[in-house]
Amino acid sequence: MEETKKKSSNSYGNVAHALDILLAFKGKSEFTLAEMSESLSIRKSYLLKILEDLKEKRFIVQDPETGKYQLGLACFELGNAFEQRLDIRKVTHPSLVKLSEVTNELVHLGVLDANVVVLLERAVSNDSNLGLQFHLSLTSPPYSTALGKVLLAFTKEARVDEYLSTVKMEAYTSHTTVDPNIFRLELAQIREKGYYLSYETFESGISCLAAPVFTKGGLIKAAISICAPTIRIMSKEKELVKQLLETTFDVSSKLGYNLQIV
Numbered sequence: 001m002e003e004t005k006k007k008s009s010n011s012y013g014n015v016a017h018a019l020d021i022l023l024a025f026k027g028k029s030e031f032t033l034a035e036m037s038e039s040l041s042i043r044k045s046y047l048l049k050i051l052e053d054l055k056e057k058r059f060i061v062q063d064p065e066t067g068k069y070q071l072g073l074a075c076f077e078l079g080n081a082f083e084q085r086l087d088i089r090k091v092t093h094p095s096l097v098k099l100s101e102v103t104n105e106l107v108h109l110g111v112l113d114a115n116v117v118v119l120l121e122r123a124v125s126n127d128s129n130l131g132l133q134f135h136l137s138l139t140s141p142p143y144s145t146a147l148g149k150v151l152l153a154f155t156k157e158a159r160v161d162e163y164l165s166t167v168k169m170e171a172y173t174s175h176t177t178v179d180p181n182i183f184r185l186e187l188a189q190i191r192e193k194g195y196y197l198s199y200e201t202f203e204s205g206i207s208c209l210a211a212p213v214f215t216k217g218g219l220i221k222a223a224i225s226i227c228a229p230t231i232r233i234m235s236k237e238k239e240l241v242k243q244l245l246e247t248t249f250d251v252s253s254k255l256g257y258n259l260q261i262v
Contacts, residue, residue, distance in 0.1 A: 015040060020048050022059060022075065030068040054095035064074055079216075089121050091254050092213070096123040096224065099247045103240055105228045109213075111221075112155065115163055117148040120222070143183060144172050146198030146210035147223045153190035154212050154220040160187065166190065175200045197240055200230055207233040209240055210250040216256035224248050 020040055024031065034053075051069060058074040092109050096173045100107040100123035109121040117137035142148025142163065152160055171177040177183050183245035195211040202208075210225035221240045224247060226233075226240055233240065 001062060004209060014053075017046075018054060018059075021054065021069070022048075025071050025075075030063070030066075030070045032066075032068050034051055036069065057070070065186050072148050088213075088255075092222070092224070092251050093121060093123075095247050095251050096121055099123070099224070099226070099243060100125045103226055103228075103243055105202065105226050105232070105240075108147065108225045108227065109227065110145075110151070110223050112142065112151040113139075115142070115167060117142050117145055117151065119147075140202065141167065143167060143169050143178075144202045145225075146196050146208035147200075147225045148224075148226075149183075149186060150190055150196050150210040150212050150223040151220065153187040153196070154214075160184070172202050173200050177201065195245060197233070197237065205230055209233065209237070209244055211244050212250050212252075213255065214252040214257040218257065221252075224251070 013262050020042075021036065021246050023228040024036065024039060031039070031046055035152065036042075036051075037047050040047070042050075049050065049213060051060055055062060055072070058072045058089075061070050062068070063070065088111070089109070096107050096109060106125070108121045110117045110119050112118075119138050131203050152163065156243040163248070164180045164183070169180065169183070170176075171178050177186060186196075198208045198210065200207055206227060207230040208225045208227040212220050213222040213224060215221040224244065226244055
């Protein structure tokens with residue numbers, strides 16, 4: 001019994017140290033044996049044994065020229081597996097509900113699909129009293145909505161060029177942008193500010209705030225918006241922007257995006 005306990009304790013120690021080794025690469029891309037030993041306070045002989053086990057499983061590779069240790073292919077495969085497991089709607093839903101509750105407004109999650117914005121999810125507060133006839137999977141032209149402009153603002157320039165070359169920009173209200181040059185300027189302003197206030201561009205009397213959701217590598221994944229009667233949006237714009245950006249930062253972090261909030 002005593003011997004079994006000892007083996008179990010040693011196994012746990014080996015696993016814990018192996019995880020410490022892998023986590024060390026979050027702050028540095030490669031280590032010599034001496035650097036890692038000093039950084040983790042593990043003796044070299046013991047560290048070498050664990051590194052050999054990790055190399056065998058492809059979690060660690062060793063540069064044949066420098067002898068330095070780096071993360072291996074198995075780590076990349078695990079990262080991909082984790083990313084594929086993430087369902088944007090499942091990840092986002094609790095945050096959408098919370099945002100709707102704290103703002104008492106209608107909240108949407110949207111993505112860009114071909115040349116339209118598709119609403120994947122929404123949350124609405126009982127106190128919002130907003131009678132928009134929006135339904136899940138409703139599509140709308142990106143140039144006329146806050147979600148669409150944010151999604152295009154953070155996509156590749158070539159994608160924007162392609163979109164503007166094919167779309168016919170028609171006014172939904174007197175505030176809809178229909179000039180491609182002005183539209184490009186708006187996208188640049190969105191990138192600079194990190195969010196967008198759409199003033200009655202899709203429906204008269206209704207305005208929306210939207211901000212991007214990023215995934216690993218800084219790629220845009222989706223956008224979240226808050227929609228309300230214009231008078232409410234304007235009266236508490238600063239507060240709503242803060243709450244929206246906190247939400248998109250939180251969701252982006254869950255999707256693997258790493259950036260300090262300013």
